[in-house]
Amino acid sequence: xxxxxxxxxxxxxxxxxxxxxxxxxxxxxxxxxxxxxxxxxxxxxxxxxxxxxxxxxxxxxx
Numbered sequence: 001x002x003x004x005x006x007x008x009x010x011x012x013x014x015x016x017x018x019x020x021x022x023x024x025x026x027x028x029x030x031x032x033x034x035x036x037x038x039x040x041x042x043x044x045x046x047x048x049x050x051x052x053x054x055x056x057x058x059x060x061x062x
Contacts, residue, residue: 016024023031043054 016026018024019028021028
């Protein structure tokens with residue numbers, strides 16, 4: 001017989017509920033903040049703009 005799977009993570013004598021992705025709410029919020037501050041930000045840096053322009057120029061010349 002297999003034990004029932006619970007969506008709770010034990011740790012430091014405090015049980016934290018986890019979602020079906022295996023993350024606690026705090027972990028999920030942390031990953032979301034990291035995404036919003038890097039990949040998900042609305043503006044791009046000057047270096048990223050230059051890299052994109054170079055890629056477009058190389059693509060046009062192909």
